[in-house]
Amino acid sequence: MIKKQGKVARKTNAAVAKWRKLNPPNHQGYYICYLCHRWIPANEMQVEHVKSKARHPDLRTDLDNLQPACSSCNAKKGSHDA
Numbered sequence: 001m002i003k004k005q006g007k008v009a010r011k012t013n014a015a016v017a018k019w020r021k022l023n024p025p026n027h028q029g030y031y032i033c034y035l036c037h038r039w040i041p042a043n044e045m046q047v048e049h050v051k052s053k054a055r056h057p058d059l060r061t062d063l064d065n066l067q068p069a070c071s072s073c074n075a076k077k078g079s080h081d082a
Helices: 007-022 071-077
Strands: 030-032 039-041 046-049 066-069
Touching: 007 046, 007 066, 046 071, 066 071
Parallel strands: none
Antiparallel strands: 030 039, 046 066
């Protein structure tokens, strides 16, 4: 079943896609997690909102509010601010 996206989700996904284009991985294909500072392969990297979407909906599409994060840090952070 394909889940429909709302207008806000489409805007958020477009901002994340733009961030990925503007911030490619290093020459070896890695990013650095902004929380734990470990190297993350590009295919495992998640774009994280530094200030949460739930608490700061106005920053949801702000490219300066997006950073690379590993999946474990992203899960631990949840909807809290960094």
